[in-house]
Amino acid sequence: MTSTNCSVDAGIRYVLDLKEVKNTDRGTVGGKNASLGEILSLGLRAPSGFAVTVAAYDALLEFNNLKPQIQSIIDDMRSESSDSLECAATQIWELFEGARYPPPVERAIRSAYSTLASALQTPEPFVAVRSSATAEDSAEASFAGQQETYLCVHGVESVLLYIKKCYASLFSPRATAYREEKGYAHLEMRLSVGVMQMIQSLVSGVCFTLDPVNGKRDVIVTECCWGLGEMVVQGKVQPDRYVVEKATGRVLERHVAAKPMMMVRAGLADGIQSGAAAAVDALTREVPVPAERIQAPCLSDEQLQELVRMAIDIEKHYTIPMDIEWAIDEETHQLYVLQARPETVWSSRKAASRREVLVRGLGASPGRAYGKVRVLIDVQEIAEFQLGEVLVTTMTTPDWVPAMRRAAAIVTDSGGMTAHAAIVSRELGLPCVVGTGKATEILRSGQTGDCRWNAGCGATWHPRHRRRSGARDAIVAGRPHWGPCAHHGHSCVHEPGRTGKDSRAEAVALRRYWTNACRIYSSELGRPSSHVHY
Template sequence: MSAQFISSIEPGKQSVKKRFILWFDEISRKQFDLVGGKNASLGELRQIGARVPPGFAVTTQAYDYFLKKSGIGKKIFPMLGDSKSKSQRELAEICKEVRRIIINSALLEEISIEIAKAYFKLCELVGMKDLPVAVRSSATSEDLPWASFAGLQDTYLWIVGAAEVIIKVKSCWASLFSDRATSYRNDMGFSHDREKISVTVQKMVNSRTAGVMFTLNPINGDKSEVAINASWGLGESVVSGEVTPDEFLVDKASLEVKKRVLGEKDIEIVPVSGGGVVEREVSETRRKSYSITDEEIRELVRAGLRIEKHYKNPSDIEWAIDQDMDFPENIFILQARPETVWSRKKTVSKEEKKEEDTDYVIDLLTRFFK
C-alpha cells in the first residue's frame, strides 16, 4: 500500500464487521483472546485509572483474517506441523521461511485501512500530526501463569507514520514464528495454528528515565518491599539487560527508600529524528547521578501498589518518566503483569531458600529481560 494512498485515508469508524481495531479504553481482561496478554493488561490498567499512554490494539481477528484470506495459513502450518522432531538447524530454516512468507505477502487493504485510520485518530487525540508510537507484539500466550512467553516476539520503538506502523504490525506477526518462540511452543505443547497474536500501537513516552518495578523483593520474595531498577532514556536498555541500572529497595508502608545502589548506566536508548531509536553513551556526570528522585520513587510505588491491589497479586511493571511533562503527570505505566515466579514457589526452609536464590535470579532475568 503506497504512502500516497495512506495519506488519503481519513480517520473514521471501522468499515468491516470484524473488529480489527480495539482502543485501550474498550479493552479489559475479558478480551484476552482478542487482544493478547499485553493489550488486555493495558486496557485493564486504563480502566482502573493508571496513567497509561493512549493507544489501540490490532486484534487477533486481523491476524486470523490475514492468514485465511491470503491463504498463508495453509502454507505455513503444514511446514510447522512436525517441527518438534526437527534439529535446531532444521527448525531455524523452517522458521526463517515462515517469516519470509509473511513479510513478503501484501497486507490486505481492508486491514491496512483500519490500522491507518486508527493511527490518524490517535494523532488527533494527542494533537500531533506524526505521532511517534511503540509497536509491540501481544500474543495470547503471554503472561500465562504456567508459561513465560513474554518477550519472545518483537517490539519496535519510535515508529512514525501510518505506513511504517502497518509494516511493523506485519513484522510483529512474523515474529510469532521466531526460532525461540516456535521452539518454546513445541516444548510447552502449544499448537502453532491455535496461537494468536495481537499488536499494540501506543503513544511513545519521551523518557528521561525509565525502568522496571517489582511490587515485592525479587531476590527473597518479601512482599513488604518494592524493587525498582531505573536508567536514563527509554526503558529498553533496562528490560534488555544492556545497562547496569540504579537499584532501589522501598518499604511499602512508609514509602521510604531502604537501600539504593548507583548503577553504571553507561548507555541510553534515545529517539532519532524521523523515527527509530539509537544507542548512545551517557556522560560521566549523569552516570554518577541517580536517574530518579525520591519524590518520583514514592509516586511510582503508589502507582505500583494500586496495580497490585487490583490484581490481588505482586506485579512486574514497566514504567517511564516523560521529560516534556511536569511531575506527577509525567510518570507513566507502560506495561504490568502479575508476578508469577514467587507466587508459584512452595514454602521452603531458610537453607533451601538460600540454595534457590541464585537459580531464581537467573530464571527471572532470562524471563523478564528478554
C-alpha cells in the first residue's frame, strides 16, 4: 500500500473519552457514540470507553490515498446486483486491510486503550469495538446493523485491527445497498468507532418506549435473552417479551419463551462448554443455556421495573420514542445502557380480512404488498432473489439487506419484534411477520402473495379450499378489519375467502380503526383485483 506524506494538524483530536461527548457531537463521533455520551451525561450507567473520531477515519483515507480508489470501485459497481455489491465490498476491504494508520492516530488509540485499562484496573480489558456512522441513529434512519460491531476484543493490537474492519464495513454490501435505498452519497458518510468496556451480560435485550407494532405510546416493550444481546437482534432465539404500562408500571403482558441457546465470550465458552459450543466468529460462541434457565424468565419484577424507569428517563430527555439496547452485568447484576437511538419508523397501515390460517407469527411491521414467495435458507442464495418477491427465510442478518431492499414482504421462522428482520422491515416500510416457526416448511417458492395488516388474528391453519391441481398460492395479506377478530393470536398465513363489497360506512370505519397483525394467505382466486390499500 502506497501512503502519502500528508500533514496532520496537531490541533485535531483523533480520540475522545465518551464522557466528553454529547448528542450534539454526532458529526465528530457518529450517532452511536454521541448518544452513549449523552446517556453518561444523564448519570445513567453505561460502559466506559472512548470514541475514535471521524477525523481519524479521514486521516487514514488521506494517508493511504483511499478515496479515489474507493470511488473508482463504486463507479464500476451495479447496486441492483448482489454479486457486484459483494465484489466491490471485497475490493474495498482489501484496501483497508493493507492501509497503515497515520502515526498520530495510532498513538492516540494506543494511549486511549491504556487509559481505559487503568480505569478498569486490568492490563488488557475486553472491549466492544462498535461502528458509529455520522448519519446513523437519527430520527430519519437508524442504519440498524449496517456497519459492524465486534464484541469481546482483547488487546490493543486486536483493537487496531477491528477498527479497520469497522471502517471497511462502511462499504459492505448491506451498508452500500442501504445508502442506495436512502439516497446517501457513499463517500460523504464518515465513520467513528467506539471502543468501550465489554459488559459480560447475564441478560441482554432491546427496549422500546412505544409499541413498535402499533405505535401506542403508553407502554414500554422489551425483549430479552440470556447472554449477549446479539441472539435477540439476530433473531436466533425466541426472546422473553414484556409489555409494561408507563403510567402505573403494571405488567400488561409477560411471555417467557424457551431459550435453549445463548451467546458468550469465546474464552468463557471454551473454558466451560467447549464440546457443545458453536462458533459464531473468533470472539464469541453460541452455547447451550443451562437446563434450569431454558424456561426461566430472564428478568425479575424488580429488574423489569428498573428497566422501565430507565427507559422513561431516556425518553423524557430525548422527548421522542426511543429504541434502547441494554444488558445486566453477570457479576454485579447492574443494569447498563448499551445504546439509545430514536425509534425511526412507525406508521398506521391497514389490516387484513379473515382467511385460512396457514402460519401464525408476530406482526412486526405493518403494510400490504403483493409478490411471489421465495424461500431462501442461506444468505449465499440471495442472488436468486427477484424484485418484488416475498422473502421467506429462517431469520435475516444484516447480510440479507440487499435482498430485503427488493422484497415485497418478509416472513421469518424465528425472531421477535426487535430482531433484525423486524427493525429493518419497519424502516424500509415492508410488511413483516417473524417468529412463525415453520414458514420455510409450509410456504414454497413460486407461490403468489399479498401482504396486509389485521387485528391480532392468527391461531392455527384452517384449510377451506383446495385447488384442483393440488397447488396452493400463498398470500401475505389481509384487508383492514375494524371489528373484533375471530382469532386470538398474532400474525397468520391464511387462505382468502370471497369478499363482498365494502359499504361506504365500512370504508370510513376501516380508515378510522386499524390494528397490528400481519397474515400470510393462500389463494384459490389468484391475485386480488386491488392489492394496495392505505
